[in-house]
Amino acid sequence: MEIKIAVSDADIAACFAVLSQLRPHLPQADFLATIRRLEATTGFRLASVTDDGRVRAVAGIRAAEWLYAGKYLEIEDLVTAEADRSRGYGGQLFDWLVQHARAQGCRQLRLVSGVAREAAHRFYGRKGMRFEAKYFSMDLG
Template identity: 35%
Template sequence: MSTHQEHVSELTTEKEWIEAFPIMNQLRTHLNFDSYLQLLQKMKKQGYRLFALYDEEEIVALAGIQLNINFYHERYVFIHDLVTHSSNRSKGYGEKLLHYIHDWAREQGAQYVSLESGIQRREAHQFYDEKMHYDKWCYSFRRKL
């Protein structure tokens, strides 16, 4: 009987980033391969970190995060990207990856983990609210320039 091997790793090499692109592209559909790599390299310089949950040797979910400090959260982790591969949704992978990020954030001395989710993503909101116990505490606004 084989054992099921799941683990989380930070993706730090271009080879790993390339492997992650098809999954990230399911969330960030506007990105093409070149824009993804260019933006990722710039974001890494600002503290962005990309973590992957592997099942065996296959990436099944990704979390792109950044450790930040501000007046209202103090030290916190912001989740910029959280996506589970479309063929692996509702298997608990997102929850496992978020628990890993919560533990990582605590180890970094963070007070909170924060994220934003598109207005239309009702299932994701239900997941964050009911399953992961996130608070809806503000609106996020933006203006195209």
């Protein structure tokens, strides 16, 4: 098993099948260009768990800083391949992200999750995350 940041085009492309299970609106034809644009403009990165030559879990992450809490690592996406759920891949990736955040000098790990993803929320709670804020949004177009 290997956990790493996807750097090469091939590594990024290999994440598509798993990430698209969480983000089905993303067209495969635009995936690499979208990830590269996010990397360049926001510092977004993909981290993945590969086992037996297959990507099993993927996280989309970025480091940022807020006035009230300092530097943090945000997990924007975290998904395990449907066939591989409850086999520990998501938990191992989460634990790796905690260590990665510490190594980057982050004071906090944050994650935004849709309100309907109750099973995911239980997982995050078991990992020590706490419900800290409400997230609001407004469509503009």
